[in-house]
Amino acid sequence: MLVFISDLHFVDGSAGEHNVPVDAFRIFFEDIKGNVDWLIKKGRSVEEIKIVFLGDIFDLLRTEMWFEHRGRKIPVSKRPWGSDEKAIERHANRIFDEIIKKNQETFDLLSSELKDEFGLPVEPERIYVPGNHDRLCNKYQSLRKKVCRWLRIPPCDLFDHYFEDPSYGVFARHGHEYDKFNYEGGISYTHKDYMRVPIGDPITTELIAKIPWKIMKKREIKSLPRKEQEALKRNLQEIENVRPFSATLDWLLYQVKKSLHLKEVIEDAVDEVIQEFNDLEFVKKWYEHHDKWTDFLDEADKIQSVLFLLEKFKIFSLEKMMPLLERVKEVFARDDLLEAAPKEYSHLDNRIRYIVYGHTHEPLQVPLRVVEGSPPKEQVYLNTGTWRKRYRKSKERLGFIGWKTLHYTVFYRKEERDTDFPAFETWTGTLKTV
Numbered sequence: 253m254l255v256f257i258s259d260l261h262f263v264d265g266s267a268g269e270h271n272v273p274v275d276a277f278r279i280f281f282e283d284i285k286g287n288v289d290w291l292i293k294k295g296r297s298v299e300e301i302k303i304v305f306l307g308d309i310f311d312l313l314r315t316e317m318w319f320e321h322r323g324r325k326i327p328v329s330k331r332p333w334g335s336d337e338k339a340i341e342r343h344a345n346r347i348f349d350e351i352i353k354k355n356q357e358t359f360d361l362l363s364s365e366l367k368d369e370f371g372l373p374v375e376p377e378r379i380y381v382p383g384n385h386d387r388l389c390n391k392y393q394s395l396r397k398k399v400c401r402w403l404r405i406p407p408c409d410l411f412d413h414y415f416e417d418p419s420y421g422v423f424a425r426h427g428h429e430y431d432k433f434n435y436e437g438g439i440s441y442t443h444k445d446y447m448r449v450p451i452g453d454p455i456t457t458e459l460i461a462k463i464p465w466k467i468m469k470k471r472e473i474k475s476l477p478r479k480e481q482e483a484l485k486r487n488l489q490e491i492e493n494v495r496p497f498s499a500t501l502d503w504l505l506y507q508v509k510k511s512l513h514l515k516e517v518i519e520d521a522v523d524e525v526i527q528e529f530n531d532l533e534f535v536k537k538w539y540e541h542h543d544k545w546t547d548f549l550d551e552a553d554k555i556q557s558v559l560f561l562l563e564k565f566k567i568f569s570l571e572k573m574m575p576l577l578e579r580v581k582e583v584f585a586r587d588d589l590l591e592a593a594p595k596e597y598s599h600l601d602n603r604i605r606y607i608v609y610g611h612t613h614e615p616l617q618v619p620l621r622v623v624e625g626s627p628p629k630e631q632v633y634l635n636t637g638t639w640r641k642r643y644r645k646s647k648e649r650l651g652f653i654g655w656k657t658l659h660y661t662v663f664y665r666k667e668e669r670d671t672d673f674p675a676f677e678t679w680t681g682t683l684k685t686v
Contacts, residue, residue, distance in 0.1 A: 256424065258308060258637075259383070259610050262358075263314050264352045271354060274357040280660065285370045298374065302377045303377070303378050305378065306379075306415070308379050308383035311385045315457070319345050328532060330531075341391075347409055362378075363404045378404050378410055384462040385430055390413075393455055414441075418601045422605075422607075426611050427610055430610045431452070438486075451551070451555065466490060484507075484514070491504070494643045520574060538552070539556075590616070590618060606631075606632050608635075619631075637680070638657060641657070655685075656682070657681065657682055658681040659681075663675070664676070
């Protein structure tokens with residue numbers, strides 16, 4: 253049995269309380285136990301259980317600790333897009349340790365004897381594939397050791413950036429390789445390619461995490477009643493749970509509409525954050541490299557269009573902003589991962605049927621093609637979704653509705669399900685408490 257989960261996004265809590273509780277993992281392992289028991293009841297042996305953590309497990313970007321630590325400001329040179337590698341590694345370790353501390357019960361469980369805890373026939377093998385939010389976990393040996401410890405993985409020099417097992421018919425990546433904002437490497441997919449800093453890193457930290465941090469530091473905000481401060485902070489910190497990136501504009505407008513008496517303060521803070529972002533040397537070089545005069549809507553143009561609208565809070569009314577927002581969202585609408593999946597087969601073992609990605613937070617099962625033969629072979633793309641809260645814009649008016657989600661995907665070898673080919677099943681849970 254082979255199980256995929258991804259996009260858990262464990263955080264240190266400084267940029268919001270977004271962690272998945274340990275009880276969700278207990279439910280998950282009980283479900284796995286139920287699958288195993290069903291197979292055994294059918295007379296089939298379960299000789300192995302593999303659990304693949306398919307990226308964005310440890311979120312080292314969504315944190316305020318890159319701005320300040322214990323009251324001391326962290327200079328840009330010591331952030332992941334800076335130049336002081338030793339300082340970056342030290343501080344990344346501090347953030348990682350805080351993530352573990354905030355999720356101690358969960359990582360005590362994940363690193364325990366799951367076989368004994370849940371009555372499984374074998375101890376599950378854990379496999380880790382880094383994503384873009386935990387890119388640093390594969391950059392520094394100090395972090396690799398900690399990942400191995402807390403996921404109970406044998407020590408290794410480097411983590412692989414893909415997983416392949418023809419006996420299950422599966423090839424998997426995190427999927428950010430096909431997101432031009434979150435992968436800066438080439439098509440050789442070497443370790444060096446993956447270690448290049450993508451623009452998505454500073455977008456997550458210097459924009460999405462920084463906007464709430466900057467707003468809450470304003471004198472006018474600090475003078476509000478404590479409950480109002482906490483509510484505003486909580487709402488602003490949910491911005492990264494809004495997908496796609498362009499919808500963050502809607503979310504900010506929604507918060508402004510709910511707090512019109514703070515509109516000017518929020519606008520000033522957003523302006524400051526955008527200016528600081530654009531002044532980053534890394535961002536200037538990225539714009540220079542990606543802004544192509546031959547391509548009117550290149551990656552640089554897309555980001556700049558979003559930032560342009562953010563800067564126009566003061567000029568346009570909410571009503572005038574909406575048509576512009578819709579135009580921007582159309583630019584971000586394409587699912588690049590879905591388009592990339594069919595192309596994977598050209599370099600894969602011909603026993604591979606299933607392409608598996610994470611990254612988008614959208615669980616999917618999409619039939620790609622049927623390859624003629626005897627018997628014909630079906631090719632399918634699956635996305636593993638997320639275990640995070642997600643907020644979606646309502647169909648009418650400016651508003652959002654959110655709920656918690658839990659998704660995982662299970663694959664079986666032919667003999668495990670007594671089929672002529674490897675089988676799969678997907679499970680989705682939704683909990684409306686937010």
